[in-house]
Amino acid sequence: MLVLSAHPDDAELACSGTIISHIEMGKKVGLVDLTRGQLGTRGTPEIREMEAEAAASILGLAARENLGFEDGFFVEDKDHIIAIVKAIRKYQPEIIITNALHDRHPDHGRASDLVSRASFLSGLIKIETGQKAWRPRNVYHYIQDRYIKPDLIVDVTPYWDQKIxxxxxxxxxxxxxxxxxxxxxxxxxxFLLFIEARALELGHSIGVKYGEGFTSERNIGIKNMFELL
Known part of the structure; x- marks a missing residue:
């Protein structure tokens, strides 16, 4: 599983419970931050880099890196897409998780579009990066500040304290x-109360305490209805 996020802390807020739960299942999870959060009112890029490393240790990530895009001003062009394609081909994830389709911060929707496009283009052999072409099986988008009706919700109740x-x-x-x-x-x-309230709302909708919601780029298929919560 590879999580690609516009800013350091996006993933921690939106899907860290899901990350931890899958690592507990024995899956490898990596995280790629697109920017260093240079425009953040508080802190500095250097401080946020150290904080990201601390969070990665708590999460138990297999890898974390930063592509160094310009916070607030990265665009959907060839250079940015190829940088993401290279990251996807490097880690060869089965699943990609990325930013919300649209949100309060414009970088979130822009990152969402970039990652979606790069996830497809990464599978085209005529895009040459010196790496094996690779396309993930699924791309999911977490839900951030603005509410978006989820296509699936992950029970993260056992991992809530670690998420915080x-x-x-x-x-x-x-x-x-x-x-x-x-x-x-x-x-x-x-704000942290809001994060908990959102998780409580999503968890309540599937009969658990805390949940994290995602939208899917394609229909979700199952073989066993009895495995659903």
Missing amino acids: KTIKAFRSQFFNPDSEEPGTYISSPE
Whole structure:
């Protein structure tokens, strides 16, 4: 499984429970951040890099890297798409998870479009990167600030405390009573309550405590209805 996110901390907020649960199943999970979060009001790219490493350790990731795109200004062009294609071919994931289809932050929807396009193009042998062509079986988009009706919900109840630890690894970004930096939308204590409320809502809809929701680019097929929650 490869998670590609516009900013360091996007994945921790939206799908870290899913990441942890699949690592517990014995799956390898890698994370590629597209930008260093250079435009964030709080912290610096260097601080966020250290925070991302701390979060990766908590998550138990097999790999984490950053493509260094320009925060707020990356575009859907050949250079950016090829950079993502190279990352996909490097890790050869069966599943890709990426940003929400559309969201409050414009980078999220832009990253979503970029990753979707690159996931397809990565399978074309005539796009030469010196790597084997590779196309993932499925691409899923997590749900972020704006509510989007999910196509599937993952039960992350057993991993909730660990998820919160990964979020709080980004000390510069989220609620820290000792911080002297400017307050932001995501640095208030209410924001973390919102994250929990969303997870409670999604979990409630499938009969568990906490859930993380995803949209799918294609219909989801199963062989055994009895395996559904």
